[in-house]
Amino acid sequence: QWLAKEPSASFPSSHASIAWAISVAACCWVRHPLVITGLLLSALLVAWSRVALGVHFPSDMVAGMGVGALSAWAMLRPTRWLAQRLGRGFAAAAVQ
Numbered sequence: 001q002w003l004a005k006e007p008s009a010s011f012p013s014s015h016a017s018i019a020w021a022i023s024v025a026a027c028c029w030v031r032h033p034l035v036i037t038g039l040l041l042s043a044l045l046v047a048w049s050r051v052a053l054g055v056h057f058p059s060d061m062v063a064g065m066g067v068g069a070l071s072a073w074a075m076l077r078p079t080r081w082l083a084q085r086l087g088r089g090f091a092a093a094a095v096q
Contacts, residue, residue, distance in 0.1 A: 012063030020068025
């Protein structure tokens with residue numbers, strides 16, 4: 001009853017992609033090791049839960065993690081450039 005049988009499970013796992021994108025992006029702003037560990041572990045648990053529930057294959061999870069990490073990098077790269085170019089206060093306001 002608890003196992004979801006989704007008719008359109010996709011490759012890569014969107015749950016894993018979103019969890020890793022948020023976690024990797026947050027890790028770039030947060031510097032505390034315990035917070036970083038918690039963020040990455042929670043993203044890993046989200047990705048693993050999709051495999052454990054039988055909704056995705058392990059390859060879907062790994063690909064989703066990669067897509068999420070690359071998405072975070074693609075978002076943070078121009079933000080860091082903007083911060084260097086215009087000053088941290090202005091770039092932080094632009095991101096919010």
